[in-house]
Amino acid sequence: MKKYLRMKILVYVLTFIFAVTIDWLIPRLMPGNPILVLVSRFSGLPESARVIYSYLTKAFGLDEPMWKQYLNFWIAFLKGDLGISIYLYPKPVLDVLKSALPFSLGLLLPSIIASWIVGNNLGAIAARRKRLDSIMLPTMYFITGAPYLWLGILLAYYFGVVLRIFPIAGAYSFALRPHWSWLFISDYLKHWILPFLSLFIVQLGGWAIGMRNMVIYELESNYSRYLETLGVKQKLIRKYAFRNAILPQVTGLALQLGTIIAGQVTTEVVFSYPGIGYVLTQAILNQDYFLIQGCFIFIIIGVLVANFTVDLVYMLLDPRVRYSYGGEI
Amino acid sequence: MKKVLFVMLVVTLMSTVLFASVVYERKETLYAGGGLWAPPSNWNPITPWNAVTGTVGLIYETLYGYDPLKDELIPWLAESGRWTSKNTFEIKLRRGVTWHDGTPFTSKDVKFTYELSKQIPEISYSPIWTWLAKIDTPDDYTVIFTFSSPRYHEWNYNIYQTPIIPQHIWSKKSKEDILSGANEKAIGTGAYLFETYSDDRMVYLRNDNWWGNKVFGQPKPKRIVYLRVLSNNVALGMIMKGELDISNFFLPGVPTLKKTYSDIHTWFEKEPYMLSDNVAYLFINTTKKPLNDPNLRRAIAFAIDPSVIARTVFEGQVVPSNPVGFLPIKGWMKYYPENAAKQFGFKYDPKTARDLLDKAGYKDVNKDGYREAPDGSKFKVEIIVPFGWTDWMESIKLIASQLRQVGINAEAKFPDYSKYWEDLTTGKFDMAINNFNSQMTVSPWTMYNWVFNSNISSEMYNGNFGRYVNQKLFELITQLNSTPMDDISGCKRIVEQIAEIHLKEMPAIPLWYNGMWFQASTQVWKGWPSEKMPYAYPVTWGGRWQTGGVLMLIGLKQ
Numbered sequence: 001m002k003k004y005l006r007m008k009i010l011v012y013v014l015t016f017i018f019a020v021t022i023d024w025l026i027p028r029l030m031p032g033n034p035i036l037v038l039v040s041r042f043s044g045l046p047e048s049a050r051v052i053y054s055y056l057t058k059a060f061g062l063d064e065p066m067w068k069q070y071l072n073f074w075i076a077f078l079k080g081d082l083g084i085s086i087y088l089y090p091k092p093v094l095d096v097l098k099s100a101l102p103f104s105l106g107l108l109l110p111s112i113i114a115s116w117i118v119g120n121n122l123g124a125i126a127a128r129r130k131r132l133d134s135i136m137l138p139t140m141y142f143i144t145g146a147p148y149l150w151l152g153i154l155l156a157y158y159f160g161v162v163l164r165i166f167p168i169a170g171a172y173s174f175a176l177r178p179h180w181s182w183l184f185i186s187d188y189l190k191h192w193i194l195p196f197l198s199l200f201i202v203q204l205g206g207w208a209i210g211m212r213n214m215v216i217y218e219l220e221s222n223y224s225r226y227l228e229t230l231g232v233k234q235k236l237i238r239k240y241a242f243r244n245a246i247l248p249q250v251t252g253l254a255l256q257l258g259t260i261i262a263g264q265v266t267t268e269v270v271f272s273y274p275g276i277g278y279v280l281t282q283a284i285l286n287q288d289y290f291l292i293q294g295c296f297i298f299i300i301i302g303v304l305v306a307n308f309t310v311d312l313v314y315m316l317l318d319p320r321v322r323y324s325y326g327g328e329i
Numbered sequence: 330m331k332k333v334l335f336v337m338l339v340v341t342l343m344s345t346v347l348f349a350s351v352v353y354e355r356k357e358t359l360y361a362g363g364g365l366w367a368p369p370s371n372w373n374p375i376t377p378w379n380a381v382t383g384t385v386g387l388i389y390e391t392l393y394g395y396d397p398l399k400d401e402l403i404p405w406l407a408e409s410g411r412w413t414s415k416n417t418f419e420i421k422l423r424r425g426v427t428w429h430d431g432t433p434f435t436s437k438d439v440k441f442t443y444e445l446s447k448q449i450p451e452i453s454y455s456p457i458w459t460w461l462a463k464i465d466t467p468d469d470y471t472v473i474f475t476f477s478s479p480r481y482h483e484w485n486y487n488i489y490q491t492p493i494i495p496q497h498i499w500s501k502k503s504k505e506d507i508l509s510g511a512n513e514k515a516i517g518t519g520a521y522l523f524e525t526y527s528d529d530r531m532v533y534l535r536n537d538n539w540w541g542n543k544v545f546g547q548p549k550p551k552r553i554v555y556l557r558v559l560s561n562n563v564a565l566g567m568i569m570k571g572e573l574d575i576s577n578f579f580l581p582g583v584p585t586l587k588k589t590y591s592d593i594h595t596w597f598e599k600e601p602y603m604l605s606d607n608v609a610y611l612f613i614n615t616t617k618k619p620l621n622d623p624n625l626r627r628a629i630a631f632a633i634d635p636s637v638i639a640r641t642v643f644e645g646q647v648v649p650s651n652p653v654g655f656l657p658i659k660g661w662m663k664y665y666p667e668n669a670a671k672q673f674g675f676k677y678d679p680k681t682a683r684d685l686l687d688k689a690g691y692k693d694v695n696k697d698g699y700r701e702a703p704d705g706s707k708f709k710v711e712i713i714v715p716f717g718w719t720d721w722m723e724s725i726k727l728i729a730s731q732l733r734q735v736g737i738n739a740e741a742k743f744p745d746y747s748k749y750w751e752d753l754t755t756g757k758f759d760m761a762i763n764n765f766n767s768q769m770t771v772s773p774w775t776m777y778n779w780v781f782n783s784n785i786s787s788e789m790y791n792g793n794f795g796r797y798v799n800q801k802l803f804e805l806i807t808q809l810n811s812t813p814m815d816d817i818s819g820c821k822r823i824v825e826q827i828a829e830i831h832l833k834e835m836p837a838i839p840l841w842y843n844g845m846w847f848q849a850s851t852q853v854w855k856g857w858p859s860e861k862m863p864y865a866y867p868v869t870w871g872g873r874w875q876t877g878g879v880l881m882l883i884g885l886k887q
Contacts, residue, residue: 032747033754039790040750040765042378045483045775046782048453049790052376055451059509089379090509091370099368099528153562161566169563170529174360174554174572175353177525177532183352272559274368274528282367287747 004321008311012304023296024073027289028066034086034287035062060086060290073293082297083290087283093294096279101298103171104264104275106192108257111199116253119207124242126208127215137212144205152198152270159194166194169272195271199264203256210252214245247318254306353532356887359550359854362558362567363577363846364870368528369557373512374492375445375452377872381531382555386874388429388517388533389492392420392439394875397769398863400659402485405875406434406493406518408470412813416462416476418484424470426540428495429516436466441496451508454491480810482774489771489875493518520548520879531555548882549854555869568593571852577869579720579846584644594849594857596867600645603844604866607768608654609721610780611712611728611838612753612761612794619702620710620759620795624689625737626835629760630675631682632735633728635840642723647841652676653828654767654776654839661773664820666828673832682735691736699738709738710759715746721762724840753794755787764843766792769866769876772814777806777827780837797836802827856886 035056042049057063061072076083082093122140126133143151160168172178172188218224218241227237264277276295283291315322364382371380374389385391392410394403404410410420426434443464446455462477476484498516499507515523520541521533533553556573558564565580567573569590584602587593595602613629615621635649648657652674655661675681686692690703702708712729714721725741732739739760744752752758766779782792783803789796809823831837847867849857858865858877864884866877 030747032745032751034747036754036788036790037747037750038379040754042453042791045456045486046766046779046784046791046793047456050784050786051451051455052378052453053788053790055508084509085370088367088370090373090511091368096368096370103528156562156566161570164570167572168566168570169556169558169572174530174556175355175358177351178527179351269559270562272529272557272563274557278559279368285746 004315008308012308016300016304019300020077020293020297021070023293023300024070027284027287027292028069030287032287034289035060037286038086038089056089060084077297082294085283085288085291085294087286087288087291088279093290096291097276097294097298100274100276100279103273104268104277107195107199107267107273107275108264111196111203112253112256115200115203116207116249116256119204120211120246120249122204123208123211123213124215124245127212127219128238133212136208140205140208140212142205143201144203144209146202146205148198148202148266149270151202152195152267155194155198156270167191168194171274191271191273195267195273198267198270207249207252211245211249214248215241218242218244243317247314250310250313250317254303254310257302257306353552353554355853357551359553359575359882359885360556360567360573361553361575361577361869362556362564362573363575364873365531365555365557367557369526369531371511372515372523373510374494374515374517375507376509377490377492378453380871381526382869382871383521383531383533383553383874384515385492385872386519386879387521387553388515388519388523389494390517390519391489391492391875393489394879395489395771396880397658397660397866397876400663400771402489402771405489406439407488410488413473416479418474418476418479420472420474422470422472423540423544426518427538428497428518429522429536430495430498432495432497433469434493434495434518435469436472437469438493438496439472440464440466441500442491442493445494445499445507449504449507454487457487478811481813482772482810483778485771485814486775490872520882521553524552529557545880546883548879549885549887550882553882568848568850571850573850574854575847575849575857575867575869577846577867578848579646579844580848581644581720583646583848592851594851594859596845596847596858597860601639601648601844602646603846605648605656605658605769605842606845606868607764607843608650608656608776609724609762609764609840609843610654610767611840612758612763613836613838614756614759615795615797615836616756617759619691619708622689622703623834624685625691626838627675627833628682628685628689628691628735629732629737630835630838631678631685632737633731633838633840634677636677637731638724638727639841642720642727643841643844646846647844649841650839652832652839654780654837655773656767656769656776656842658769660769660771661776663817664773664824666821666825669825669828669832673829675832675835679731679735686735686737693736698736699733700736707738709740711740711742712760712762713742713744713749713752713758714762715749716743717746725762754789756789756794756796758794761794762840763794769845773824774806774809777809781806781827781831783807793836795836797834799830799834802830805830854885854887856884857881858884 035053038056039049039053042052085091085093085096088096126136156168159166167190171191176184176187178184224237224241265281268275268278280295283295369381372384373380374385377385390406392405392407394405396403406423407420408423410418413419422436428434446452447458460476460478460480462475465473495516520536520539522536524532524534526532535548535551561578561580564576564578568576596604613620613626619625639647639649652670653666655665686700691700693699694701694705712725714725722743729739729741753761767776779792781802785796785798805823805827809820812819845868858867858881865880867881868876869878
């Protein structure tokens with residue numbers, strides 16, 4: 001047990017260092033120059049642009065050699081400093097993340113978890129009912145193939161512009177300042193529901209299909225057949241099948257955290273929703289080394305923590321893992 | 330599970346919530362968009378180019394405003410100003426102006442603002458000290474600028490561009506803070522106060538003690554909520570729902586929508602709907618073969634038909650440019666070089682383009698359908714615009730096909746913005762569209778100074794991306810700058826010469842005027858400026874409020 005954890009933690013630390021190094025390096029290998037991009041916003045006299053350019057290059061330390069920049073990065077990182085954003089100059093990266101992350105997490109976590117739970121249950125039910133399955137499978141394939149953008153625009157258009165039930169932009173009414181009141185919370189939820197739905201629906205399909213296929217596979221496998229010939233009740237067989245089928249789904253859940261960012265970006269754009277996704281795309285377009293780094297460090301940490309949690313959950317769900325490290329197998 | 334969700338929601342809310350309660354009254358609030366693209370992060374008037382829109386104009390003010398519709402400098406913080414000699418400009422300041430914290434505004438603040446850039450040469454406007462000698466303040470309300478070599482055009486531009494900052498606050502700041510502080514809770518003299526912001530909005534509160542209430546009248550909206558809208562669909566939807574009062578976005582489909590939604594207001598009722606605001610130029614890299622040949626560049630100018638682009642890509646929302654790239658505004662047209670335009674101007678004429686090419690030796694030798702350079706080598710030109718700028722992307726596709734029709738092998742390419750900008754600034758491109766500094770100003774000198782920026786270096790931060798070198802042209806532009814603006818015939822003489830070189834050499838081709846995109850909803854606010862009521866230039870972009878935006882706020886009606 002301890003050995004298992006020790007191994008895991010070591011692997012995670014190494015993965016973290018490696019991932020962060022790549023995260024540091026890749027933006028710097030991109031063609032282009034972030035300070036030039038920043039100065040391109042300047043619409044004054046050309047003489048002045050030169051003044052700004054040379055100042056900013058120094059201020060961001062980009063005139064130093066690469067190895068020194070890398071060293072500076074780790075020194076600052078260990079002090080908890082992620083640098084200053086170039087795109088949102090002069091806001092510190094940490095502040096950018098602090099103000100954007102809550103909105104993203106408020107959308108992401110509920111949509112991932114809700115779609116996982118609902119999707120798995122739907123899939124498991126569909127696997128056992130032929131007639132339901134024949135309707136659900138194509139429907140699920142359809143919605144999982146739907147681009148976030150398209151679904152989002154459709155939702156926004158129908159519920160926002162045609163029915164006018166829900167607002168189409170922002171995280172809360174532009175006429176409000178955040179405060180503790182039922183008015184504000186209901187307003188927040190009203191703005192939250194459409195982006196949530198567009199993320200929820202698209203993810204739902206994937207989980208349902210995955211679970212359906214897994215359960216059918218497990219029900220067809222030898223141990224199920226064997227149990228069947230022994231005359232075991234169907235309910236028990238299904239229980240075993242479900243327990244085995246859930247394992248890949250749990251792994252998928254952890255991986256999903258990293259990939260969902262892409263969906264997050266389009267959802268944020270379609271609903272003009274504040275959050276990390278849009279900030280990240282802008283950071284990439286503006287070649288904001290520091291903000292890209294900062295965003296990805298959070299994603300890396302998120303994925304690693306999720307995977308670690310899954311590893312722990314695995315021990316509970318799958319006794320084989322527990323035993324293999326305990327030296328019992 | 331529901332419990333877990335609920336707890337998570339509450340936690341998320343808690344982290345975003347401030348404990349201040351304000352609900353903005355719809356009738357008193359103006360919702361605006363189109364000038365805010367990133368989460369608000371900077372209100373520093375020393376870096377106005379990077380500050381949230383409204384930092385200059387609403388919070389900080391300039392000595393003058395500028396009204397492009399009448400071509401008048403509007404005395405703003407200055408009450409009056411005049412050239413007392415060839416190289417001294419005397420400004421009388423308004424009395425009774427106070428900073429938001431109650432401190433009176435005096436000539437010391439003006440002197441401090443300009444002299445700060447002498448102490449800190451990293452400030453963007455510091456190059457003024459190469460032609461400004463000294464600033465005297467004989468009393469609290471008089472400022473005398475003495476120039477070593479006066480640049481009249483640049484000065485007229487400068488006085489409505491430089492925000493005046495309070496000495497009593499900024500003299501205490503460190504150099505670091507001055508140059509790169511975010512300057513939240515900015516203190517200015519303006520009609521609006523910094524109220525609050527979040528990632529997708531900036532909120533301004535009206536300053537009821539504004540000095541201008543007595544001079545210009547009080548701005549009508551109590552609050553301006555400036556929204557960061559992330560896509561055109563959202564902006565369009567919000568205008569239709571009446572959730573956005575004024576939008577300075579380019580929105581495809583406005584001409585069609587206007588037919589069904591009568592409450593979308595634009596400047597003109599019919600085409601082109603929008604005022605012309607800046608010139609889209611096609612820059613040609615004059616350092617690359619065979620584009621270094623003016624004959625080829627001139628032929629390209631004749632081969633492009635901007636009116637097709639205006640009609641199809643922009644649905645009639647833009648107007649093709651005149652051959653010298655002069656915006657159709659009074660301030661520029663008074664210097665319009667008719668002779669040069671007539672004699673050397675170009676217009677869409679593929680036959681002339683073919684003739685020019687034939688004469689210059691560009692012939693299709695190997696019969697592949699495209700012309701070869703006079704030395705017989707094959708060539709191909711790439712036109713670039715940033716990926717995602719859909720109107721420009723469609724435009725250069727059309728341009729490339731028009732060039733292919735006269736036998737020039739051309740292709741449209743769409744690199745990411747940062748790559749586009751790097752190629753442009755480091756001179757790795759063939760042809761590219763750009764308009765970053767051709768906007769409406771007090772003088773066409775600013776356009777020339779940008780298109781023919783004489784500071785040729787390894788990185789062209791701004792302007793003259795094709796690296797066209799012509800000392801005579803550069804001298805003419807400097808000469809124009811140092812000719813008094815009211816010497817119209819003198820300026821015009823110089824402009825004629827500049828235009829002649831421009832048209833003969835064609836290092837950059839003016840194509841069309843991008844519009845002053847302006848759509849307003851009449852559901853809450855009325856009395857928007859228009860062709861029939863041209864009382865203000867309808868702009869809310871950063872650094873432009875003093876050219877009409879503030880006047881528009883004053884002229885609005887409920």
